[in-house]
Amino acid sequence: VSSIINAGDYNIYVGNDLLKRFDLLFANKNLSASEKIILVDENTRKHCLPFLLQQISSLQNTAVFELKCGEEGKSILTIESIWNQLSNSGADRNSVLINLGGGALCDAGAFAAATFMRGIGFINIPTTLLAMVDASVGGKNGINFEGIKNRIGTFTNPLAVFTAPIFLETLSEDEMRNGFAEVIKHALISDKEKWNEVKQTDVHFKNVDWENIITESVSLKNKIVQSDFRDYSLRKALNFGHTIGHALESFSMKHYSSPLKHGEAVAVGMIAETWLSEKLCSFPREDAMEIYSFINKTFPKRISFNATEVIELMKGDKKNAERKINFSLLKSIGEPVLDILPMEDLINNALEFISEQFNSVANPI
Ligand SMILES: NC(=O)c1ccc[n+]([C@@H]2O[C@H](COP(=O)([O-])OP(=O)(O)OC[C@H]3O[C@@H](n4cnc5c(N)ncnc54)[C@H](O)[C@@H]3O)[C@@H](O)[C@H]2O)c1
Ligand SMILES: [Zn+2]
Numbered sequence: 494v495s496s497i498i499n500a501g502d503y504n505i506y507v508g509n510d511l512l513k514r515f516d517l518l519f520a521n522k523n524l525s526a527s528e529k530i531i532l533v534d535e536n537t538r539k540h541c542l543p544f545l546l547q548q549i550s551s552l553q554n555t556a557v558f559e560l561k562c563g564e565e566g567k568s569i570l571t572i573e574s575i576w577n578q579l580s581n582s583g584a585d586r587n588s589v590l591i592n593l594g595g596g597a598l599c600d601a602g603a604f605a606a607a608t609f610m611r612g613i614g615f616i617n618i619p620t621t622l623l624a625m626v627d628a629s630v631g632g633k634n635g636i637n638f639e640g641i642k643n644r645i646g647t648f649t650n651p652l653a654v655f656t657a658p659i660f661l662e663t664l665s666e667d668e669m670r671n672g673f674a675e676v677i678k679h680a681l682i683s684d685k686e687k688w689n690e691v692k693q694t695d696v697h698f699k700n701v702d703w704e705n706i707i708t709e710s711v712s713l714k715n716k717i718v719q720s721d722f723r724d725y726s727l728r729k730a731l732n733f734g735h736t737i738g739h740a741l742e743s744f745s746m747k748h749y750s751s752p753l754k755h756g757e758a759v760a761v762g763m764i765a766e767t768w769l770s771e772k773l774c775s776f777p778r779e780d781a782m783e784i785y786s787f788i789n790k791t792f793p794k795r796i797s798f799n800a801t802e803v804i805e806l807m808k809g810d811k812k813n814a815e816r817k818i819n820f821s822l823l824k825s826i827g828e829p830v831l832d833i834l835p836m837e838d839l840i841n842n843a844l845e846f847i848s849e850q851f852n853s854v855a856n857p858i
Contacts, residue, residue, distance in 0.1 A: 496708045500630055500715050501722075505654040507625075507708045512548040512618075512655050522652065528588040529555045530578065532602045534562040537594045540663040541620045545593060548657075555591075556582055560598060567601050567636045569645075575605035579613075589614045589652065595621035596628035600646070603634035607649035614652045620660040622672025622703075623756065626679065626710040629654045631718045631728075641811075648723060656711075658703040667754065669698050670792060674734070674756030676706060678763060679713040681784070682730045685826040687713065692787045730829035732812070732821040737843065738762025740806040745796050753796060760792040764850065765843040770822040772839060774830050789850060800844040804837065 495508025506514060531552065533542055538559055546552055558578045560566045579588065592602035592615060599617045606615035619625045635646020661669065673694070680688040687709055694701055714731065721727040738759035745752035753761070767784050770776035808816040818840060820833045835843075 495704065498630075498708065498712055498715055500654075501650065501719060503650050503653050505629055505656060505711055505715070507656045507658070507711065508704060509657045509659045512545065512657055515549045515616075515655065516551055518616075518653050528582060528584050529591060530582065530584070530588070531555050531557045531591045531593055532560060532575065532598060533557055533593050534560050534566065534595075534598050536562060536663075537598070537620050541593055541618075541660050544657070544659060545618065552591075560594075560601065563595075563597050564637070567597050567643075569636060569638065571601050572605045572608075572636060575602065576609055579605075579609050584609070584613065586610055586613060589616060591616050591618065593618045593620060594624070595619070596624040599624055599628050600634050600643075601636055603649065603651065604636055604646055607634060607647045612649065617651045617654045619654065619656055621664060622661060622669050622707075623675060624672075625656045625658075625661075625707050626672055627675045627714065629656060630711055630715050632722065633724075656707060658707060661703055666697060670760075671754045671756035673698070673791070674760045674763070676710045677788070678731070678733055678759065679710045681763070681823065681826055682733050682821075682829045683713040683716070683827055688826050692783065694791075696791050726831070729821050729831045733823065733829065734759045734763030734766050736762065736807060736810070736812075736818060736820050737765045737803075737840075739810060740803045741796070741798065743806050744798050744803050748798075749796055753794060757792055757794050760788050761795075761847055764788055765847045766820060766822060768843050768846045769820060769833075769835060769839065770824070770830075772842075773833055773835060774822050774824045776823050777825060780826055785850065797848070798844075800841055800848075803844060804840060807840070 495511050498505040542557065560571055590602055590606040590613065592599045599619060603615055603617065606613050617629060619629050632648045632650045633646060634649060635643045638644035677691055680691045717728055717730055738761065741761055742753055742755055742758035745758065764785055767776065767781050771778065771781050807813065807818045813819050817834050820835060822830050822833050824830050
């Protein structure tokens with residue numbers, strides 16, 4: 494079933510057929526887009542652009558601008574090249590940028606649009622699972638700067654988001670897993686029933702009703718974001734799994750040639766933080782066991798790590814004031830508890846817990 498999620502001043506359309514609403518959007522908002530520019534990267538030009546042009550015939554002759562793929566594209570150089578492209582093509586305040594790509598491309602495109610001439614309109618068409626369920630809602634955009642992720646950016650909503658699950662067909666299983674961690678997280682922090690659905694998902698993502706999963710996942714995040722757009726309070730629940738997850742991600746980038754992806758690190762982070770939730774928030778044992786077993790089978794990639802170094806990385810994380818390590822944990826599924834500051838010994842035990850689990854899983858790298 495196709496659906497439309499209201500995210501405040503814009504809509505998120507989920508469904509392969511909903512791209513057809515694109516022209517309607519311009520008519521409704523009285524937008525005379527004097528210029529549209531489509532941003533792609535090498536992969537989305539090949540895999541996604543043809544479908545987009547086939548669905549929206551009015552875009553046939555639109556200029557297409559290609560960025561570098563992935564995280565490397567989130568740099569000030571890329572932003573400059575987008576601004577250049579906009580200037581050279583005579584863009585004005587009515588111009589609209591169409592971002593066709595994963596979270597990295599959408600983050601860069603949205604930032605360039607949010608700043609060009611104090612802000613022109615942009616439309617996100619996410620093409621990875623991560624971008625569909627996570628980056629599509631919340632208004633955050635940005636680039637990396639001086640080696641720090643998302644250092645520069647704004648909170649700016651798009652005119653609309655069009656999510657067509659058909660784009661997932663060309664995505665690798667690895668990339669699917671990367672986004673699926675956030676699907677798990679949204680369910681765990683919001684709703685036991687949704688978790689009961691999510692935990693049925695096949696480990697190789699066969700025969701999954703993505704339209705349904707994406708719609709529910711985005712709706713859950715949307716509810717949280719609407720209550721705290723600028724990320725001062727309730728939005729912290731979205732950090733579940735991320736305090737330990739980010740640190741493991743950084744550790745693995747530093748020490749491994751094939752590091753854990755963000756989602757893989759967050760999945761493991763959710764195991765450790767569920768364990769902390771058991772110890773500190775009376776999270777029910779039975780549910781915890783279920784989470785451990787589902788994540789272990791869905792996310793088999795493991796690394797060995799040095800706990801002291803991982804804890805140091807957590808202390809350096811920008812989200813942690815005065816080197817205290819801040820956690821968003823769970824009292825039960827759907828009931829987040831914010832601003833928990835565990836003793837360092839206990840964090841160490843949580844890391845030990847995942848190390849033990851790692852040793853019992855099949856393929857460590
Ligand atoms: N703004 C937000 O709220 C928010 C939320 C979560 C993540 N992010 C950001 O998102 C980024 C990660 O997102 P991502 O994993 O989507 O990154 P990405 O954009 O780098 O995409 C991953 C890879 O998949 C390729 N690809 C994209 N769509 C494809 C398709 N349909 N078929 C085949 N290949 C395809 C891309 O070319 C790229 O190589 C990070 O930079 C992160 O900071 C932002
Ligand atoms: Zn994340």
